[in-house]
Amino acid sequence: MKHNCKMGYTNSQCCLERALVLYLPCGLGYSPSGFQRKLHLSVLIEKCFSLINRIYKWVSNSIRKKEMGFNKENSNSPRIYENIGPTAALVSYYRSFSDIPFARQVSDIIQAKEIAKNLIVNDDAHLARMLVAFEARFKSVDSVLKKYPHINRFIEIPAGFSTRGMAMTADNSGIKYVECDLPAILREKQKLVVELFSSTNKSEKPDLRFCPASILDFDQLRLAASNLGEEPIAVITEGLFSYLTPQEKAVAAKNIHALLKERKGVWIVTDLTRIFKPNDSKATELRERISTQTGFSPITGCFASVSEAKKFFEHFGFTVRDYRRSEVIASLSTTKTSMLKEREIEKLLEPQATFALEVR
Numbered sequence: 001m002k003h004n005c006k007m008g009y010t011n012s013q014c015c016l017e018r019a020l021v022l023y024l025p026c027g028l029g030y031s032p033s034g035f036q037r038k039l040h041l042s043v044l045i046e047k048c049f050s051l052i053n054r055i056y057k058w059v060s061n062s063i064r065k066k067e068m069g070f071n072k073e074n075s076n077s078p079r080i081y082e083n084i085g086p087t088a089a090l091v092s093y094y095r096s097f098s099d100i101p102f103a104r105q106v107s108d109i110i111q112a113k114e115i116a117k118n119l120i121v122n123d124d125a126h127l128a129r130m131l132v133a134f135e136a137r138f139k140s141v142d143s144v145l146k147k148y149p150h151i152n153r154f155i156e157i158p159a160g161f162s163t164r165g166m167a168m169t170a171d172n173s174g175i176k177y178v179e180c181d182l183p184a185i186l187r188e189k190q191k192l193v194v195e196l197f198s199s200t201n202k203s204e205k206p207d208l209r210f211c212p213a214s215i216l217d218f219d220q221l222r223l224a225a226s227n228l229g230e231e232p233i234a235v236i237t238e239g240l241f242s243y244l245t246p247q248e249k250a251v252a253a254k255n256i257h258a259l260l261k262e263r264k265g266v267w268i269v270t271d272l273t274r275i276f277k278p279n280d281s282k283a284t285e286l287r288e289r290i291s292t293q294t295g296f297s298p299i300t301g302c303f304a305s306v307s308e309a310k311k312f313f314e315h316f317g318f319t320v321r322d323y324r325r326s327e328v329i330a331s332l333s334t335t336k337t338s339m340l341k342e343r344e345i346e347k348l349l350e351p352q353a354t355f356a357l358e359v360r
């Protein structure tokens, strides 16, 4: 049937209007002509655009979530923490460029580069920043531990492929060290330690133990600590906090607080705020790769600022000492061959805090 457009309406306006009349629910007071008609038409067009806009936002949000590997903190599906495992290989790969004891050997044995190949962003400037940031993180923890010379009992959770336990127990100086992580990764770690020391006369390492535990499970933490007698302990949490949701961070904080209340000692925690600015495209690429492949975003748990992080731990009954990665710049090996300028390194490391937390 031929349709004649009303005066002042283009054909497409008219068609849109007819479509809306068919589409919209009854009772909208549609007026067929004159000023009211124009008024209703513009209201209808506005509503139509708002509907399209809502549909667009809904569709693009679902697509974006998939690309980012989704954070499940708002969903009911369980979070599979083992999936964070490959990031431990990535960190091991970054540390293999440094002079951290055993870092190169460990990375070679586990074939860290191969395991982490889908996570690594191949860009020289980005890699230079990662090497410096991760060597500094490790050495900052070591430097803070030295401020507690009376403590010689340690729990590292998560241990991942950290070499700290091997290095600290290497000379049998009375230090006792328990490495904790989730069972699968801890089994790999144990195997690698055996392989690393099998050719030496130090293959027996009674001072270095392995105890599967989640930081979210107090009983497991307590069991791990029972390997260390009654003395004060240092608990080291390097590279996990930024993956946790607010609820998980609260559980972890309560658990370690309860443990240290029983045992005395200190909790050393890193990764409290974002390392890179949101507009750093290579860091964004890395974050997206990690999110997609592990299902965990490495910035979920980042506090907006160091002072916000401080307030969080104080709320759970800790006193907070704030040390910065920039304090260890002089000890870094990756800065020597790095293409980064001194000022750039300072700017990268100064905002990064390592907290030493004691029960108040």
Ligand SMILES: C[S@@+](CC[C@H](N)C(=O)[O-])C[C@H]1O[C@@H](n2cnc3c(N)ncnc32)[C@H](O)[C@@H]1O
Pocket (backbone or CB within 6 Å): 081, 082, 084, 085, 087, 088, 091, 092, 157, 158, 159, 160, 161, 162, 180, 181, 182, 185, 213, 214, 215, 216, 237, 238, 239, 240
């Ligand atoms: C980025 S790696 C850091 C490992 C190590 N601290 C390092 O610096 O090399 C993260 C580690 O967290 C471990 N992890 C994930 N969820 C955990 C949990 N709930 N409790 C203990 N460890 C966990 C993973 O298995 C992985 O080894």
